[in-house]
Amino acid sequence: GDAMGMNMVSKGVQNVxxxxxxxxxxxxxxxxxGNFCSDRKPAAVNWIEGRGKSVVCEAIITExxxxxxxxxxxxxxxxxxxxxxxxxSAVAGALGGFNAHAANIVSAIFIATGQDPAQNIESSHCIxxxxxxxxxxxxxxxVTMPSIEVGTVGGGTGWYRW
Numbered sequence: 001g002d003a004m005g006m007n008m009v010s011k012g013v014q015n016v017x018x019x020x021x022x023x024x025x026x027x028x029x030x031x032x033x034g035n036f037c038s039d040r041k042p043a044a045v046n047w048i049e050g051r052g053k054s055v056v057c058e059a060i061i062t063e064x065x066x067x068x069x070x071x072x073x074x075x076x077x078x079x080x081x082x083x084x085x086x087x088x089s090a091v092a093g094a095l096g097g098f099n100a101h102a103a104n105i106v107s108a109i110f111i112a113t114g115q116d117p118a119q120n121i122e123s124s125h126c127i128x129x130x131x132x133x134x135x136x137x138x139x140x141x142x143v144t145m146p147s148i149e150v151g152t153v154g155g156g157t158g159w160y161r162w
Contacts, residue, residue: 047096052149058142074139081130096125119149
């Protein structure tokens with residue numbers, strides 16, 4: 001639902017392990033997470049499958065705004081995005097980091113809204129795309145963020161008892 005849910009899942013797993021331990025007393029429990037969740041770590045599984053909320057945002061910025069506010073051209077921004085955000089990130093082996101500074105924005109929003117700022121790591125997976133539209137006059141920009149890990153409700157660890 002609207003909860004991130006990791007604490008509730010961990011507590012549920014612990015309860016199942018406690019139940020199994022009574023039937024299998026020789027069982028050694030090493031850990032309750034195999035780390036496939038890759039919580040607070042960048043991972044290809046979150047980039048590919050998403051985790052939490054997946055978001056795509058897009059806008060068309062007119063040529064006038066690009067010139068007056070950004071003080072550049074549509075063509076220059078499209079080229080910069082391809083060379084820096086896409087090619088540069090690929091050469092660097094970036095994992096979900098095909099953007100300029102998504103982490104700065106995600107951290108600021110998480111801190112301002114009471115989210116766990118440590119979730120910034122995988123929540124900042126982002127690819128920025130730009131293309132010239134309307135006969136090359138205007139800029140179409142989009143960002144795709146496949147794994148924004150937020151919760152609008154919390155405290156699920158106290159919702160049940162086994």
